Amino acid sequence: AQSVTQLDSHVSVSEGTPVLLRCNYSSSYSPSLFWYVQHPNKGLQLLLKYTSAATLVKGINGFEAEFKKSETSFHLTKPSAHMSDAAEYFCVRRTTGKLIFGQGTTLQVKP
């Protein structure tokens, strides 16, 4: 079965330091992958998406992700965390007609 695994349920960083949120997927072919962010009691906002074009994908708010087929990974990074980045992050893959969500990673940003 196709799945998405977010390797950390909680990540804590200091403001101004790099962010790494890890995501692995299971598949025998290149999937369609997304990262979404959710602030408390809000809907999900698209950060970026991979659709089999460039393997390094740039998103909003300084985030980017690299698709690595050999490692079946799609990790989300940001060079310097900001307090406003504190939120829940979801790695998502799409199959025709439905999405498969990872369990989410809570990012805490300390001052």
Add this chain to the structure above:
Amino acid sequence: DGGITQSPKYLFRKEGQNVTLSCEQNLNHDAMYWYRQDPGQGLRLIYYSQIVNDFQKGDIAEGYSVSREKKESFPLTVTSAQKNPTAFYLCASSISSGRAKVYGELFFGEGSRLTVL
């Protein structure tokens, strides 16, 4: 501005009552979805609709019902048969034709939080 509007944002219900959550979109999207979110469980698909007057059950449809009489609207009814309805409910929409059917993202509303008293 185009987007998805969910209402109400907060809703309280007594046990045994049915409640309906509204979802309206002006993005001209064919496909609409309802998800349930519980702490630590990610999002789970309740129902989805690819076209007007047609919808399919998702992974946790029991105790819920939907209708899709208009392209813009996809209301969700949480019935008294749903044993544990307290949750955060998210509505989403997407383009469902061509390349977008495989690669297109979903656009989400702001959510409705239902609490059963």
